[in-house]
Amino acid sequence: MSLTDEERREFSDVVLPLLDEMHALAVHLCRNHSVAEDLVAETVMRACENFRELRDRSKVKPWLFRILTNAFFSSCRKQKTRQEVSYEEVQGEDDAGSFSLFQQLSHPFLLWWGNPEREFTNKLMDEDIRRALAELCEDHRVVILLSDVEGLSYAEISESLDIPIGTVRSRLARARSMLQRKLWRCAQEMGFGVSRRRSRQEALKE
Amino acid sequence: MTGSKAKQLNCQEALRKVFDFVDGALEGVSLVEMRTHLATCRHCFDRAEFERLLKARMARLKANPASGELRARVQSLIEGG
Ligand SMILES: [Zn+2]
Numbered sequence: 001m002s003l004t005d006e007e008r009r010e011f012s013d014v015v016l017p018l019l020d021e022m023h024a025l026a027v028h029l030c031r032n033h034s035v036a037e038d039l040v041a042e043t044v045m046r047a048c049e050n051f052r053e054l055r056d057r058s059k060v061k062p063w064l065f066r067i068l069t070n071a072f073f074s075s076c077r078k079q080k081t082r083q084e085v086s087y088e089e090v091q092g093e094d095d096a097g098s099f100s101l102f103q104q105l106s107h108p109f110l111l112w113w114g115n116p117e118r119e120f121t122n123k124l125m126d127e128d129i130r131r132a133l134a135e136l137c138e139d140h141r142v143v144i145l146l147s148d149v150e151g152l153s154y155a156e157i158s159e160s161l162d163i164p165i166g167t168v169r170s171r172l173a174r175a176r177s178m179l180q181r182k183l184w185r186c187a188q189e190m191g192f193g194v195s196r197r198r199s200r201q202e203a204l205k206e
Numbered sequence: 207m208t209g210s211k212a213k214q215l216n217c218q219e220a221l222r223k224v225f226d227f228v229d230g231a232l233e234g235v236s237l238v239e240m241r242t243h244l245a246t247c248r249h250c251f252d253r254a255e256f257e258r259l260l261k262a263r264m265a266r267l268k269a270n271p272a273s274g275e276l277r278a279r280v281q282s283l284i285e286g287g
Contacts, residue, residue: 012284019280023272037276044280102256117256126266148264154231
């Protein structure tokens with residue numbers, strides 16, 4: 001089962017350049033640096049053992065992400081941390097991909113007030129996004145990470161998570177809806193919702 | 207001429223495709239239809255622009271390089287494995 005020297009060199013050449021990408025995915029999945037490093041190491045070990053399975057070298061990224069997410073989900077199952085998934089999935093069922101942060105921010109009332117959407121994306125800190133993302137259940141988090149952080153296509157996400165493309169689309173829509181709902185809460189804390197109410201009162205006075 | 211011809215999208219149809227557009231999943235006639243609509247509709251253009259901006263902000267979370275320790279650990283795994 002162990003690789004020849006030649007294969008080992010090839011493995012290094014295709015896998016090591018993707019180490020930062022694996023690490024970024026692992027960090028946002030695990031939300032803990034040392035656990036994330038263990039996950040990456042485990043991924044590399046499993047990938048090394050199964051390297052001969054990978055026939056199409058152009059698919060190395062989804063292949064690695066698949067190993068990584070499988071290892072992550074199986075550790076979640078062991079720790080029984082996946083219970084919150086079904087809870088949040090049920091919670092999100094009624095708004096299945098329908099919440100739009102843009103709609104909230106660009107309320108017709110304030111068209112004269114400037115461009116609140118742009119202002120919000122400018123004010124938003126990376127930390128706000130990281131926190132909102134961390135609050136999502138694993139299934140939603142992983143699909144957003146693969147799409148928006150890692151920049152994978154729908155087809156590549158489908159391969160990474162072993163789900164049909166239609167499911168990638170609908171899960172991504174739901175995940176974005178949940179994330180935008182959390183960012184909207186963040187926008188309200190920044191005073192976007194408040195200013196709007198105040199402006200509305202001012203508008204009514206006139 | 208290929209079979210499908212570009213048609214005019216209404217806002218509802220355009221908004222349904224906004225994430226496909228932002229994710230680069232539209233091609234051919236669908237992409238042309240979307241671009242045409244966005245070029246003529248301020249509201250949908252702003253929405254697409256907002257989703258694009260947000261997606262670009264998400265991409266910044268990628269800046270999370272592996273530590274030298276992890277790199278060394280992985281290298282020794284490969285050499286030993
Ligand atoms: Zn429109």
